Amino acid sequence: MLFMRRLQGVPKIEKIAAFEVIEPGILTTIQDAGRFGFSQFGVPPSGALDPFSFRVANLLANNQGNEACLETTLAGLKLKALNESVIAITGGNLLTTLNGEPLELWRTHLLIESDVIAFKKVRSGCRAYLSVSGGFIVPVVMGSRSTYLSGRFGGLEGRPLRKGDILYRLDSPSPLNRLGLRFPEEWIPIFEKEINIRMIPGPQDHHFTEEGFQTFCSSAYEVSPQCDRMGIRLNGPRIERRVDVGESIISEGFLSGAIQVPGDGKPIIILTELVTGGYTKIATIISTDLTKVAQLKPGDRVRFKPISIEEAHQLLKEQEDRLQGFGNPLN
Amino acid sequence: MGLYEKTLYLLMGDRGLLLEFGDEISHEVNERVRRMALAIEAEAIEGIIETVLTYGSLLIIYNPLTLPIDSLKKKLQEIEKELQETPFPEAKLTRIPAVYGGAYGPDLEGVAKHCGISTEEVIRLHCSKPYFIYMIGFMPGYPYMGELPEALIMPRLKTPRLSVPKGSVAIAQKQTGIYSMESPGGWQIIGRTPVELFSPEGKPPALLQMGDLVQFYPISEEEFKEWQNRKN
Numbered sequence: 001m002l003f004m005r006r007l008q009g010v011p012k013i014e015k016i017a018a019f020e021v022i023e024p025g026i027l028t029t030i031q032d033a034g035r036f037g038f039s040q041f042g043v044p045p046s047g048a049l050d051p052f053s054f055r056v057a058n059l060l061a062n063n064q065g066n067e068a069c070l071e072t073t074l075a076g077l078k079l080k081a082l083n084e085s086v087i088a089i090t091g092g093n094l095l096t097t098l099n100g101e102p103l104e105l106w107r108t109h110l111l112i113e114s115d116v117i118a119f120k121k122v123r124s125g126c127r128a129y130l131s132v133s134g135g136f137i138v139p140v141v142m143g144s145r146s147t148y149l150s151g152r153f154g155g156l157e158g159r160p161l162r163k164g165d166i167l168y169r170l171d172s173p174s175p176l177n178r179l180g181l182r183f184p185e186e187w188i189p190i191f192e193k194e195i196n197i198r199m200i201p202g203p204q205d206h207h208f209t210e211e212g213f214q215t216f217c218s219s220a221y222e223v224s225p226q227c228d229r230m231g232i233r234l235n236g237p238r239i240e241r242r243v244d245v246g247e248s249i250i251s252e253g254f255l256s257g258a259i260q261v262p263g264d265g266k267p268i269i270i271l272t273e274l275v276t277g278g279y280t281k282i283a284t285i286i287s288t289d290l291t292k293v294a295q296l297k298p299g300d301r302v303r304f305k306p307i308s309i310e311e312a313h314q315l316l317k318e319q320e321d322r323l324q325g326f327g328n329p330l331n
Numbered sequence: 332m333g334l335y336e337k338t339l340y341l342l343m344g345d346r347g348l349l350l351e352f353g354d355e356i357s358h359e360v361n362e363r364v365r366r367m368a369l370a371i372e373a374e375a376i377e378g379i380i381e382t383v384l385t386y387g388s389l390l391i392i393y394n395p396l397t398l399p400i401d402s403l404k405k406k407l408q409e410i411e412k413e414l415q416e417t418p419f420p421e422a423k424l425t426r427i428p429a430v431y432g433g434a435y436g437p438d439l440e441g442v443a444k445h446c447g448i449s450t451e452e453v454i455r456l457h458c459s460k461p462y463f464i465y466m467i468g469f470m471p472g473y474p475y476m477g478e479l480p481e482a483l484i485m486p487r488l489k490t491p492r493l494s495v496p497k498g499s500v501a502i503a504q505k506q507t508g509i510y511s512m513e514s515p516g517g518w519q520i521i522g523r524t525p526v527e528l529f530s531p532e533g534k535p536p537a538l539l540q541m542g543d544l545v546q547f548y549p550i551s552e553e554e555f556k557e558w559q560n561r562k563n
Binding site for chain 2: 276
């Protein structure tokens with residue numbers, strides 16, 4: 001049988017029911033690192049908004065790093081374990097409990113049948129990631145298991161989780177040697193209500209006056225209620241534009257962290273569910289700060305600081321070295 | 332205007348490099364975008380994660396940990412220098428049926444009024460020529476096409492609609508497009524097509540591709556419904 005499968009080149013994925021959704025929470029979706037290579041068809045990447053927390057969750061659960069996880073927003077998600085599973089929860093602190101008792105985040109845990117995990121309320125940040133050893137199994141659409149909400153595909157039928165959904169994981173032996181493994185405390189990001197975000201000016205910073213750019217770098221901007229997986233609208237001082245350039249440019253590509261400034265002069269941070277757009281982008285947030293961006297919620301405040309691309313790449317390399325080192329700690 | 336004398340290499344953060352070839356909607360600029368994208372693809376450069384093709388630019392998303400920005404820039408400049416003016420494969424023409432006006436095209440009368448012509452004339456003009464697909468973007472499978480006949484040029488809606496039905500055929504300035512899925516939108520809606528423009532399982536997933544051509548033809552409401560029934 002196995003031999004036949006290999007001949008046909010169709011690897012069969014054995015899966016096992018891991019959780020039943022008791023309450024779906026405000027918004028919970030299945031996400032991996034994103035869907036790349038399909039922008040020519042107008043398909044945005046989607047994927048985990050906080051790539052750092054997502055990856056650490058996977059490493060804790062003994063995964064490679066790109067396995068599908070749950071991304072849950074603010075509060076309300078409640079899951080019942082249907083089998084033994086090794087899990088980890090990272091990201092924002094959403095006051096997570098196991099059978100009513102507080103559960104330590106950024107750490108590997110073993111769940112047994114009938115265990116109940118609940119996300120009660122926001123302590124810090126906005127989104128948490130729940131990984132399971134082997135990864136959540138949903139059909140791969142265009143190379144990814146990520147949910148693309150406005151496109152209504154990927155993840156679980158292209159939609160947020162609902163009450164009664166059964167979530168499957170890869171049927172693999174529990175990595176019991178990982179139990180109790182903690183991510184080093186000094187590397188865990190702190191998600192505060194007032195944060196500094198580092199960015200690289202451009203590609204259209206020259207469309208703004210010098211004063212306008214100074215306004216952008218020296219003001220605190222407040223996260224408005226208009227924020228979702230596509231973007232975060234900010235309120236704050238209007239960024240002045242040069243009078244000799246238009247508000248719009250012809251549409252060009254996006255990546256998450258790009259900060260666009262439409263006609264009203266108020267910045268919008270682009271996240272992962274957009275592929276192209278036609279407003280000028282004053283700056284783009286560096287990769288290592290996307291984790292803080294993904295954890296912003298309405299009422300939080302941000303300040304933007306410019307840094308050089310060399311510094312940004314150095315920060316990314318340092319982060320990668322830590323993660324690589326953490327990825328194989330028990331060898 | 333058209334093509335810049337020298338392509339702009341602009342940073343989009345620490346993992347995006349934007350190549351801007353021109354800042355207006357033109358065939359010449361758009362061809363350069365496609366040509367450059369094809370040449371980059373042929374080189375299969377390790378560390379490039381995605382290339383996003385638009386009207387006049389190419390966004391390259393790369394992994395700076397495996398592909399340093401300086402070597403990426405150098406490689407791209409070399410590719411650009413060697414770029415051949417070879418002809419593209421012949422553009423594919425897709426004929427798209429649309430029912431115009433009424434509930435399917437709520438802005439048809441407004442467009443006719445604005446342009447000082449009858450609704451029949453708007454339909455005739457909209458169907459009178461093939462349109463070039465400059466890019467697919469905004470949403471999966473959405474074609475940005477041009478140029479509209481001069482007589483149909485009209486600005487966007489002052490206030491965008493919160494919801495535009497899937498299949499809506501729309502115009503704005505010199506362009507025409509089709510909403511491949513339900514979405515908010517600010518273009519003038521003149522009709523609707525029953526044709527599916529995007530299917531996640533399709534190979535390729537989008538019916539239309541950049542560089543190809545589309546010509547519309549009018550159908551009746553009955554034909555529209557028949558088409559939809561056949562689909563289901």
